[in-house]
Amino acid sequence: MPNSALIDALATFLPVHRLLRQAAELAPYESDALTAFRSRPGAVVLAETQEEVVRVVELCHRHSVPFVARGSGTSLSGGSLPVAGGVVIALNRLNRIVHLDPQRRIAVVEPGVINLDVTKAAAPHGLYYAPDPSSQLICTIGGNVAFNSGGAHCLKYGMTANHVLGIKAVLPDGAVVQLGGDSLESVGPDLAGFFVGSEGLFGIALEITVRLLPRPELYRTVLAAYHSLAAAGDAVAQVVASGLLPGAMEIMDNLAIQAAEAAVHAGYPRDAAALLIVELEGERVQVEAEFAHLLQVVEASGPYEVRVAKDDADRARIWKGRKSAFSAVGRLSPDYIVQDGVVPRSRLGEALAAIQRLSAQHGLRVANVFHAGDGNLHPLILYSGRTPGELERAETLAGEILNLCIELGGSITGEHGVGVEKRAYMPAMFNPVDLAVMNELRLAIDPKELANRGKMLPDGDAPSLTHPGIHPLEQQGVISRA
Amino acid sequence: MQHAIPVDELGVQGRFMAEAVDACVHCGFCLATCPTYKVLGEEMDSPRGRIILMKEALEGSIDLAGALPYVDRCLGCMACVTACPSGVAYSHLLTPFRTLAELQRRRAPMNQVARTLVKETLPYPERFRAAVQAGRLGQLTRRLLPAELQGMLRMLPATLPPAAPLPEVYPAQGPQRARVALLAGCVQQVLAPEINWATLRVLARNGVETVIPRGQGCCGSLSLHIGEAEQAQMLARRNLAAFPTDVDAIVTNAAGCGSGMHEYPLLFAGEADLPQAQAFSHLVRDITVFLAELGLAPPDGLPEPITVAYHDACHLAHAQGVTAPPRQLLSAIPNLRLVEIPEGELCCGSAGTYNLEQPELAAQIGERKARNILSTGAQAIATGNIGCMTQIRTHLAALGRPLPVWHTIELLDAAYN
Ligand SMILES: Cc1cc2nc3c(=O)[nH]c(=O)nc-3n(C[C@H](O)[C@H](O)[C@H](O)COP(=O)(O)OP(=O)(O)OC[C@H]3O[C@@H](n4cnc5c(N)ncnc54)[C@H](O)[C@@H]3O)c2cc1C
Numbered sequence: 001m002p003n004s005a006l007i008d009a010l011a012t013f014l015p016v017h018r019l020l021r022q023a024a025e026l027a028p029y030e031s032d033a034l035t036a037f038r039s040r041p042g043a044v045v046l047a048e049t050q051e052e053v054v055r056v057v058e059l060c061h062r063h064s065v066p067f068v069a070r071g072s073g074t075s076l077s078g079g080s081l082p083v084a085g086g087v088v089i090a091l092n093r094l095n096r097i098v099h100l101d102p103q104r105r106i107a108v109v110e111p112g113v114i115n116l117d118v119t120k121a122a123a124p125h126g127l128y129y130a131p132d133p134s135s136q137l138i139c140t141i142g143g144n145v146a147f148n149s150g151g152a153h154c155l156k157y158g159m160t161a162n163h164v165l166g167i168k169a170v171l172p173d174g175a176v177v178q179l180g181g182d183s184l185e186s187v188g189p190d191l192a193g194f195f196v197g198s199e200g201l202f203g204i205a206l207e208i209t210v211r212l213l214p215r216p217e218l219y220r221t222v223l224a225a226y227h228s229l230a231a232a233g234d235a236v237a238q239v240v241a242s243g244l245l246p247g248a249m250e251i252m253d254n255l256a257i258q259a260a261e262a263a264v265h266a267g268y269p270r271d272a273a274a275l276l277i278v279e280l281e282g283e284r285v286q287v288e289a290e291f292a293h294l295l296q297v298v299e300a301s302g303p304y305e306v307r308v309a310k311d312d313a314d315r316a317r318i319w320k321g322r323k324s325a326f327s328a329v330g331r332l333s334p335d336y337i338v339q340d341g342v343v344p345r346s347r348l349g350e351a352l353a354a355i356q357r358l359s360a361q362h363g364l365r366v367a368n369v370f371h372a373g374d375g376n377l378h379p380l381i382l383y384s385g386r387t388p389g390e391l392e393r394a395e396t397l398a399g400e401i402l403n404l405c406i407e408l409g410g411s412i413t414g415e416h417g418v419g420v421e422k423r424a425y426m427p428a429m430f431n432p433v434d435l436a437v438m439n440e441l442r443l444a445i446d447p448k449e450l451a452n453r454g455k456m457l458p459d460g461d462a463p464s465l466t467h468p469g470i471h472p473l474e475q476q477g478v479i480s481r482a
Numbered sequence: 483m484q485h486a487i488p489v490d491e492l493g494v495q496g497r498f499m500a501e502a503v504d505a506c507v508h509c510g511f512c513l514a515t516c517p518t519y520k521v522l523g524e525e526m527d528s529p530r531g532r533i534i535l536m537k538e539a540l541e542g543s544i545d546l547a548g549a550l551p552y553v554d555r556c557l558g559c560m561a562c563v564t565a566c567p568s569g570v571a572y573s574h575l576l577t578p579f580r581t582l583a584e585l586q587r588r589r590a591p592m593n594q595v596a597r598t599l600v601k602e603t604l605p606y607p608e609r610f611r612a613a614v615q616a617g618r619l620g621q622l623t624r625r626l627l628p629a630e631l632q633g634m635l636r637m638l639p640a641t642l643p644p645a646a647p648l649p650e651v652y653p654a655q656g657p658q659r660a661r662v663a664l665l666a667g668c669v670q671q672v673l674a675p676e677i678n679w680a681t682l683r684v685l686a687r688n689g690v691e692t693v694i695p696r697g698q699g700c701c702g703s704l705s706l707h708i709g710e711a712e713q714a715q716m717l718a719r720r721n722l723a724a725f726p727t728d729v730d731a732i733v734t735n736a737a738g739c740g741s742g743m744h745e746y747p748l749l750f751a752g753e754a755d756l757p758q759a760q761a762f763s764h765l766v767r768d769i770t771v772f773l774a775e776l777g778l779a780p781p782d783g784l785p786e787p788i789t790v791a792y793h794d795a796c797h798l799a800h801a802q803g804v805t806a807p808p809r810q811l812l813s814a815i816p817n818l819r820l821v822e823i824p825e826g827e828l829c830c831g832s833a834g835t836y837n838l839e840q841p842e843l844a845a846q847i848g849e850r851k852a853r854n855i856l857s858t859g860a861q862a863i864a865t866g867n868i869g870c871m872t873q874i875r876t877h878l879a880a881l882g883r884p885l886p887v888w889h890t891i892e893l894l895d896a897a898y899n
């Protein structure tokens with residue numbers, strides 16, 4: 001049960017339709033895009049101003065009640081999963097673009113601004129915001145900052161961290177700080193960088209200063225279809241070896257192709273075992289020159305079909321298919337787990353073959369759609385929660401895939417964050433000293449562990465990798481499964 | 483998404499509802515195009531939130547009364563269906579849910595009066611006509627009326643166009659290329675009879691003979707969308723009986739009716755009328771789809787150059803997936819320059835009876851649409867639904883910029899001289 005003194009205090013300045021307490025108001029906030037976990041908050045605050053966010057955080061701190069910031073709830077790792085009985089601070093109404101300076105190519109935005117809306121606002125000035133998560137039409141800049149989100153074009157331009165210059169944030173005790181500034185040349189430690197990717201553990205971003213880039217003059221988008229997933233993986237290595245730096249390099253396997261085609265009719269070759277999308281972009285002269293070279297390299301990699309996007313509409317369709325792929329897999333299976341492992345680019349083919357083997361072993365279908373250029377895999381493990389035991393098998397398989405990534409010298413998350421879901425795998429990535437330092441940092445900033453409690457950092461008793469079954473929070477009765 | 487909906491207790495519709503919930507992966511992609519989410523910024527008023535609420539209400543874990551305000555605020559615009567990569571058939575959840583809810587809910591007495599008025603009036607052209615005449619008298623006293631009724635009265639036009647009865651057959655000009663049956667519609671027939679006449683002339687000009695079956699009536703979609711399934715079935719049966727099936731198409735110029743008639747199979751799922759309903763709905767075409775498929779006879783053009791913004795009626799774009807044909811037809815008109823409206827996927831806020839049931843929200847959504855339209859610099863608006871036409875006119879006028887709003891077919895009609 002939520003703390004009634006806190007609720008009373010909140011009610012002094014929040015009208016009842018912005019301090020949600022009824023079951024029907026809370027139910028829609030119970031989970032994010034990882035529906036395997038849900039948990040009912042004690043209250044949801046629909047904040048409308050930065051001052052309100054600060055007051056809510058202060059009060060939570062005073063009453064020692066944990067809180068979770070929430071953007072659009074598209075986290076795939078349970079990042080915006082509420083703490084049972086805690087407070088959810090929904091930031092969607094804090095969606096003003098405070099300032100946009102085309103000369104200096106920066107924008108200052110509130111955290112609830114939607115990623116794509118930054119680009120829309122910048123477009124009249126010939127500028128855009130580069131990080132493009134597939135969820136960009138709805139995910140918020142606040143969520144992007146918390147997860148250091150990436151996207152197809154982060155191959156060339158880097159993740160969110162490379163585009164955030166400054167952050168005004170409220171710390172878990174209610175203090176408001178300015179981290180970083182409004183230019184790349186900052187003085188002192190890169191504290192904005194420190195905040196990016198901290199998964200909400202260090203407080204809530206209130207205002208974010210982002211870099212804008214000039215819109216590329218020309219795009220050239222190539223689709224190549226292969227008879228095997230490994231061949232597509234090898235093609236990526238060959239493109240990289242050729243010295244070209246495409247804006248994006250993505251791979252989809254047959255299951256993902258089928259799903260995306262059904263969803264958006266992108267015009268992909270339906271029978272391909274794997275599809276490689278490579279996009280060059282930049283200044284016209286350079287792109288034209290590189291394009292000929294790229295075609296040679298791709299042709300030499302053994303595709304059975306190569307297609308080039310005819311025009312802007314065709315290019316948009318190709319990307320729409322790719323960006324819809326995760327959700328579209330919902331057409332193939334009632335439930336799935338999206339994994340987010342990273343492997344060195346040179347070992348892509350090997351990793352994909354191993355995943356296929358594991359999939360066969362566990363008798364569960366795995367769809368693959370991923371940022372190949374970054375070696376960032378997204379295996380989607382399809383299961384039905386209705387069939388007893390399948391969720392557990394899917395989780396075991398997911399765990400084995402993550403272990404595989406670590407063994408190959410990679411990582412357990414490329415861009416979706418650790419959240420609740422991969423917390424138990426942190427000890428496999430980091431040694432106890434690394435983890436202890438992270439924990440000390442966290443406790444220095446948030447001794448009461450109020451901000452996003454239960455996310456990212458493992459508890460002392462985090463289960464080892466051999467026990468991925470029941471989640472620690474589940475054992476404690478903090479969360480339950482749908 | 484997992485659920486524990488008691489499918490067996492809910493009959494055939496239960497399966498449809500459960501399938502929609504099953505298919506939702508909670509990704510949130512639909513939020514971006516949901517007008518109520520855009521305006522209110524809260525999860526309960528988003529498609530994803532409503533799916534959760536309906537699921538929980540069906541499961542019994544929250545009570546219906548708690549969920550209903552949010553479900554009631556849904557426009558039924560189906561923008562979320564277009565946006566959803568996972569193929570969630572949201573209407574298969576919403577429509578039966580509303581019917582179920584209607585059986586259980588207790589409405590405030592005045593709200594009930596307004597609903598009954600809507601339900602017993604709008605689907606019947608004669609009654610609607612009479613109500614409009616009476617309603618004008620009522621405007622004098624409207625300040626005394628509750629909000630729901632005020633909303634209704636505000637929508638009514640000051641004068642009604644004369645109603646010349648439609649012929650039973652309207653012959654093709656020149657060699658006959660096709661033969662179709664026309665749904666005359668109910669509300670539109672009263673508010674804008676000229677749209678049907680324009681339709682008949684354009685079809686004739688394109689070598690199409692049109693029959694207007696006697697005995698036809700309202701398509702029933704209005705009733706269906708406010709949860710009055712029984713009345714909807716009754717109205718639909720009347721049309722199944724009245725319309726011939728030996729025609730090339732059953733044509734409608736009202737997007738709402740088109741989408742309603744495409745839903746006949748859902749309405750009769752598991753019932754004896756199903757095969758007939760399926761045969762019927764296979765023949766249903768929006769007028770723009772029919773003309774685009776047939777191949778439009780080249781229009782002569784408009785007397786003067788004009789810039790026109792095309793507004794996608796939700797029941798055309800989202801419920802039926804029709805976006806290209808109307809644009810293709812309009813683009814074929816010499817002297818007409820077509821422009822796109824920013825946030826074009828957003829509903830105008832008219833949505834059947836929404837204007838009447840959620841006046842405040844409808845007004846906010848309507849104003850947003852009007853501002854987006856004005857930002858294009860268009861001189862006129864074309865669209866495919868009478869409800870949108872009325873709503874857009876109202877909100878352009880409120881901003882002091884009463885641009886002309888036409889049905890797509892009226893512009894085509896004007897382009898053949
Ligand atoms: C179909 C689909 C495709 C996706 N594709 C990609 C992809 O290509 N690349 C990628 O990187 N991710 C992707 N994601 C994951 C997700 O969209 C991103 O993690 C995104 O950044 C989350 O944004 P959000 O607004 O939904 O945040 P939420 O899910 O609401 O929150 C995410 C985390 O951020 C915290 N948070 C939110 N706002 C703030 C704030 N102002 N200050 C501090 N912490 C905050 C929350 O507490 C939570 O821990 C995808 C998700 C889906 C469903």
Ligand code: SF4
Pocket residue numbers: 327330505506507508509510511512513529530562565566567568569570
């Ligand atoms: S887009 Fe579809 S799958 Fe995603 S939340 Fe909306 S309805 Fe569910």
Ligand code: SF4
Pocket residue numbers: 515516517518519528529532555556557558559560561562563572
């Ligand atoms: S039908 Fe329209 S208003 Fe209703 S949930 Fe879908 S997008 Fe929103």
